[in-house]
Amino acid sequence: MFGDERTAAESPKAQIRRRVTPAMVTFLAGGTGTPKLLDGVEAAFDPAEVTVVANTGDDVELGGFLVCPDLDTVLFAGGGVLDRETWWGIDGDTTAAHDELRRLADAADLATGPRYLPPDRQTAGRRIARWRRFSGVAEFMEIGDRDRAVHITRTSLLDEGHTLTDVTRTLADAFDLDVTLLPMSDDPVATIVHTDEGAMHFQAFWVARRAEPTVEDVEFRGAGTAEPTPAVRGALDAPIVIGPSNPVTSIGPIRALPGVDDALAATPVVAVSPFVGDEVFSGPAADLMRGVGLDPSTAGVADAYPFVDAFVLDDGDRTDLDRPVVRTDTRIDDERDARRVVDAVADALAEVT
Amino acid sequence: MFGDERTAAESPKAQIRRRVTPAMVTFLAGGTGTPKLLDGVEAAFDPAEVTVVANTGDDVELGGFLVCPDLDTVLFAGGGVLDRETWWGIDGDTTAAHDELRRLADAADLATGPRYLPPDRQTAGRRIARWRRFSGVAEFMEIGDRDRAVHITRTSLLDEGHTLTDVTRTLADAFDLDVTLLPMSDDPVATIVHTDEGAMHFQAFWVARRAEPTVEDVEFRGAGTAEPTPAVRGALDAPIVIGPSNPVTSIGPIRALPGVDDALAATPVVAVSPFVGDEVFSGPAADLMRGVGLDPSTAGVADAYPFVDAFVLDDGDRTDLDRPVVRTDTRIDDERDARRVVDAVADALAEVT
Numbered sequence: 113m114f115g116d117e118r119t120a121a122e123s124p125k126a127q128i129r130r131r132v133t134p135a136m137v138t139f140l141a142g143g144t145g146t147p148k149l150l151d152g153v154e155a156a157f158d159p160a161e162v163t164v165v166a167n168t169g170d171d172v173e174l175g176g177f178l179v180c181p182d183l184d185t186v187l188f189a190g191g192g193v194l195d196r197e198t199w200w201g202i203d204g205d206t207t208a209a210h211d212e213l214r215r216l217a218d219a220a221d222l223a224t225g226p227r228y229l230p231p232d233r234q235t236a237g238r239r240i241a242r243w244r245r246f247s248g249v250a251e252f253m254e255i256g257d258r259d260r261a262v263h264i265t266r267t268s269l270l271d272e273g274h275t276l277t278d279v280t281r282t283l284a285d286a287f288d289l290d291v292t293l294l295p296m297s298d299d300p301v302a303t304i305v306h307t308d309e310g311a312m313h314f315q316a317f318w319v320a321r322r323a324e325p326t327v328e329d330v331e332f333r334g335a336g337t338a339e340p341t342p343a344v345r346g347a348l349d350a351p352i353v354i355g356p357s358n359p360v361t362s363i364g365p366i367r368a369l370p371g372v373d374d375a376l377a378a379t380p381v382v383a384v385s386p387f388v389g390d391e392v393f394s395g396p397a398a399d400l401m402r403g404v405g406l407d408p409s410t411a412g413v414a415d416a417y418p419f420v421d422a423f424v425l426d427d428g429d430r431t432d433l434d435r436p437v438v439r440t441d442t443r444i445d446d447e448r449d450a451r452r453v454v455d456a457v458a459d460a461l462a463e464v465t
Numbered sequence: 466m467f468g469d470e471r472t473a474a475e476s477p478k479a480q481i482r483r484r485v486t487p488a489m490v491t492f493l494a495g496g497t498g499t500p501k502l503l504d505g506v507e508a509a510f511d512p513a514e515v516t517v518v519a520n521t522g523d524d525v526e527l528g529g530f531l532v533c534p535d536l537d538t539v540l541f542a543g544g545g546v547l548d549r550e551t552w553w554g555i556d557g558d559t560t561a562a563h564d565e566l567r568r569l570a571d572a573a574d575l576a577t578g579p580r581y582l583p584p585d586r587q588t589a590g591r592r593i594a595r596w597r598r599f600s601g602v603a604e605f606m607e608i609g610d611r612d613r614a615v616h617i618t619r620t621s622l623l624d625e626g627h628t629l630t631d632v633t634r635t636l637a638d639a640f641d642l643d644v645t646l647l648p649m650s651d652d653p654v655a656t657i658v659h660t661d662e663g664a665m666h667f668q669a670f671w672v673a674r675r676a677e678p679t680v681e682d683v684e685f686r687g688a689g690t691a692e693p694t695p696a697v698r699g700a701l702d703a704p705i706v707i708g709p710s711n712p713v714t715s716i717g718p719i720r721a722l723p724g725v726d727d728a729l730a731a732t733p734v735v736a737v738s739p740f741v742g743d744e745v746f747s748g749p750a751a752d753l754m755r756g757v758g759l760d761p762s763t764a765g766v767a768d769a770y771p772f773v774d775a776f777v778l779d780d781g782d783r784t785d786l787d788r789p790v791v792r793t794d795t796r797i798d799d800e801r802d803a804r805r806v807v808d809a810v811a812d813a814l815a816e817v818t
Contacts, residue, residue, distance in 0.1 A: 175620065205561070209610040211614075212610070213618060216615065219641075233624060247621035248618065257561030261568075264601040267601070268602045271586060282573045283573070285573050286572035
């Protein structure tokens with residue numbers, strides 16, 4: 113399967129005569145779309161040559177520890193412990209601490225909505241947690257007990273003086289990850305959703321408000337002065353795969369870092385559309401794209417991604433694009449699906465490298 | 466039982482003809498000695514009139530949240546959820562997060578001893594956690610899952626801008642405490658044990674090193690500039706009961722606050738010796754007293770407590786003191802024992818008020 117010769121039966125695969133899978137490849141990941149795709153990565157790539165750059169704009173500090181949902185989905189999936197019903201958290205985890213946090217708040221009559229720390233605390237404390245620091249009272253995001261241990265370990269290692277990149281490597285070791293997992297930056301970037309009900313961090317919008325407020329704009333606070341890490345810069349020299357992640361809040365924060373779009377323009381990039389035409393597979397991508405003025409469709413994704421050299425679209429997606437397209441069934445419900453889509457990604461990459 | 470007349474049969478109780486239990490009374494608490502005594506408080510006092518001032522020198526910040534063992538033992542005992550085998554933590558609590566913290570540290574080959582945050586972090590971050598800030602990696606103290614929720618709630622309320630006094634009141638409400646529980650101060654005080662193996666926070670000495678290093682001195686860092694709260698100052702105007710707590714590390718930090726010893730000298734004080742002669746009931750009191758140059762005995766306690774007006778000693782304790790003594794069986798294994806000792810405390814208080 114890896115670097116073999118074969119003949120594809122139907123157009124546009126018919127054009128592909130010899131597929132050369134690049135030695136190194138970098139996936140940009142956020143939310144659940146790209147992690148689901150990564151389940152099939154071995155169909156076409158050597159995991160030892162795969163780097164995953166994860167969005168950290170969704171991260172929050174909650175009750176004193178840093179939660180990195182997009183790093184953790186990859187970490188837990190790669191470690192074989194992900195809850196694959198929800199695609200976040202650890203399978204079979206308990207919620208004793210979370211339940212007690214809710215009970216205590218109820219018993220003490222404390223409000224249970226997202227409790228931002230006061231404005232002066234948003235830029236005090238750990239630098240990486242800026243602009244998304246929440247009290248743990250009532251814990252508006254459900255954190256499992258084992259999951260919590262990961263956040264505490266991560267936060268403690270940060271407090272000991274390590275970077276998020278270092279810490280992520282340590283956790284990847286602990287979970288026996290076979291790909292290289294990198295946070296997009298060691299600097300703070302906070303995804304703030306501006307809505308008709310005011311500005312709120314992405315997690316407050318998504319978890320607490322279930323994406324109900326109308327999106328008016330999306331801001332990546334801190335991104336202008338944050339730096340992609342040297343490891344990320346290096347990884348962006350390789351061919352890039354953007355999985356079917358939300359282009360606004362999963363991929364947007366990575367792209368908002370200085371130099372990333374230029375790096376993407378300079379290397380072969382394949383993207384898997386998270387839409388089938390104008391139908392999204394899951395998540396808040398449509399509302400968020402609409403909110404930032406993009407058409408919530410494959411065509412809108414293509415407009416948002418001028419640096420993408422080839423797309424993988426669903427068989428049922430008849431969008432006519434100005435760039436090479438490889439079609440397959442892009443719905444990913446299990447590893448078999450993931451391998452099929454990874455195979456299509458490799459086909460698309462072969463076409464543009 | 467409350468304010469009744471009765472005749473005691475044997476000396477020195479024979480001297481007591483009428484016991485006037487004061488309306489308000491304040492217990493100084495730390496460790497397990499005084500909390501055990503408080504189990505019987507209703508034998509002689511109206512809980513609504515009882516204030517408990519708890520030591521906070523033992524507190525640590527661990528993995529980002531503030532653990533207050535001496536406050537929590539009173540909180541959990543009063544709330545009916547204390548683990549009465551260990552006299553810390555919540556009965557029947559699970560340890561899923563703690564176990565995973567240990568597993569992660571093991572898997573990532575991280576040292577499991579107490580991990581102090583770097584020196585520059587000891588005085589950064591939350592002011593109240595100064596000089597006792599530990600990384601949560603491998604979590605050298607076992608924190609239960611429900612227990613952890615208490616620490617997170619407390620820490621989050623502190624981060625929201627409340628004082629430890631406010632937060633303790635909120636938690637006391639949540640646990641339906643019937644006495645008033647006060648931290649000794651809203652300022653940082655850290656009990657540092659100086660040993661032949663170097664200086665270490667009390668919890669590192671007691672929990673991690675099981676009191677094995679030889680104690681050379683005990684320091685209450687910060688106490689010179691910390692303030693007892695107004696609520697504590699008010700409570701020190703009432704008659705005082707010092708339970709059978711360790712005089713050095715349980716009561717010492719309270720006494721180290723400016724003005725406390727003067728307040729104790731100005732009000733009636735009864736103390737229950739944690740010794741029977743020179744035998745201590747439990748804990749590291751003997752080693753710590755020796756370490757600070759006190760005789761590890763009831764006589765040494767009396768020397769350390771010049772402001773105590775009357776003592777409650779065990780029937781088997783023949784120490785000859787220069788102050789009034791009420792004797793009873795001072796071993797406290799259950800509530801019945803506690804009520805008996807509280808009764809003796811009330812007898813002693815009646816003698817000096």
